[in-house]
Amino acid sequence: MPDTVTATDALIKVDNLSKYYPLASGLFSRVRHYIHAVEGVSFAADAGEVIGLAGESGCGKTTTGKLLLRLIAPTNGYIYFNGIDVARIPSGGKLKAYRRQVQMIFQDPYESMNPRKTLYDIIAEPLAVHKIGNIVGREQVVADSLARVGLVPPETFMFRYPHELSGGQRQRVAIARAIGIKPRFIVADEPTSMLDVSIRTGVMKLLLELRQEYNLAMLYITHDLAVARYMCERLAIMYLGRMVELGPTEEVLQNPLHPYTKALISAVPVPDPTFKREAIPIKGSISRPVDPPSYCRFYPRCPVATDYCRENKHPPLEDKGDGHYVACYNV
Amino acid sequence: MVDTASQQVDRAAMRRERWRLFTRTLRDNWRLFVGSKIGPIGLGIVIFFVLFSASYPIFMAVTHNPRIYDPVTGFDYDLMPTSNPHPPTWSHPLGTDVYGRDILSQLMYSSGHDLLLGLIAAGAGVLLATLVGSIAAFYGGIVDMFFMRVADIMMLFPFLATLVALSALMNVSLLMLAIFLAILTGFGTTSIILRSQALQVKVKPFVEAARVSGGSNFHIIWSHIVPNVLPLSFLYMMFSVTGAIFTEAALAFLGFLNVRMSLGIIIQNANTSGYLIGTRLATYWYMWLPAGAVISLICAGFYFVGRGLDEVVNPRLRER
Ligand SMILES: Nc1ncnc2c1ncn2[C@@H]1O[C@H](COP(=O)(O)OP(=O)(O)OP(=O)(O)O)[C@@H](O)[C@H]1O
């Protein structure tokens, strides 16, 4: 991986990160098969920077986010947070200190909340775990967080249970939970996918405000390129576990270089905020990256593939000028 | 977003709201329980027997002469010693047994002890099973394997034979039986059932969310896994009460327990003195029928409460 992709003084630096999941093998089969959910991903994010992560379902976006937060252990590669090797922090006080600074807004707001806890318990949990403030202080923080995500008046929401809320309201609770502790880095996994257009803009504005307020960095996972355009300075596109393009958001959207990105963007000619997941019209079907061949991941579906692509390893992510990185031999 | 961030929370209003929502949840659950129809019937039976047995010491202290009404040493000199067992009279509404002891007193005394035994055995057992199941499911691997092998042993455990042997060596009291049954439940079948529930809870994203927030293993087990296993535990507790009371009656009948009086002993007395044979069964109905009915009713009561709780617990689990 060229070192230029990752600035040394970045808040988050990801280097050649991979995660393979073993497939359940047959009873008598001795061969282990692996899903290469994430492979060779490298990037860096500065404090206060929002990086978008887009790509088809199953391309490894959530896995990347969970790797960064050490919810799962990487198969290969490194994650540095403030220069600390995240995957190798000894568990205990140091790990807790790391967790104090990061948060995740989970993709599924239904399953990511304990059905037997009130919203107060859910939102105050990070504060309680890290013993921040007393009960009175926490109630204030919870009330403020609820108010900030537009669940007002907070008193009427605080002691409700998640099942009494709509999907959109739950997503806002998930955001309230993530911001109460004032983290330095948030992995936001499609945090606005269930919100109405009217509320979505408000929530996105809020996230950008918070970023201003305490220099919050974010990995913003989304299917929606219009949302990415609004939220992110830089945008990364993933395909079957590989990062195929990374650059300033406008640059990537206006001037896509990778054949996959081009197809992805042509699928959404007019970015419409109500746009939901939709099949991307590229020939062939997307498969899971099970024991993938070493050549370019996109080769089977690539309209401009050459024999060279077939005979060489997966192309490296290279700077094509102005921090616009592309992993393709024919650009 | 709405700018209320700087506004001070109204703590009094919050308290009221919390209380209102809490009572509303209780009311909703109560409605589900009542809706099961069978649950309230069970609860009624259980409450009846709690009052029934709780009134015994009061009777003894206020109106009843212990010399006559003690379940073991009582004897009514007004009745001819030879006329025992005696059919129901005003002073002995359920008659007397072969030794001239008041059967109603024996029932009240025994049902109280049986309720205590059942609740202690089931409560302690299911609490243990919840912890064992949650810990085994959470840690997996060797911890899980250990507890599951222990569970296998418990399930295959020849506990009747052990109790027989034990009763030959020492006096097996009610409390010992309760502990014995609690261990059997706690490490046996119930822990296997609760473990599989805990396994389902363990993979929920809210466990990951707690992990991201820095929650320790203890925190995750205690405040995320256990609360989601507990409703099911409570259900199994109701069924365990039934099992414990039944076991006690059977063991007392077989004479393996060192207890003063018990529902099983009442029936055993009738049996050994030869009143459970042929037509005498009908004539001396008061010697076995009330005791049998009390055992069945108490067991049915807890079972019905369990079925009613099933309505409360399971739709919620299915809902998500
Ligand atoms: N715990 C796991 N065990 C095995 N395979 C997994 C596991 N988690 C994810 N995968 C696989 O890894 C790949 C990437 O999954 P991931 O959840 O990161 O995708 P995603 O980009 O977040 O998709 P979506 O947009 O649908 O959320 C998928 O093929 C998925 O099947």
Ligand code: SF4
């Ligand atoms: S490297 Fe070759 S196969 Fe891969 S995307 Fe580029 S042109 Fe297509």
Ligand SMILES: [Mg+2]
């Ligand atoms: Mg995902």
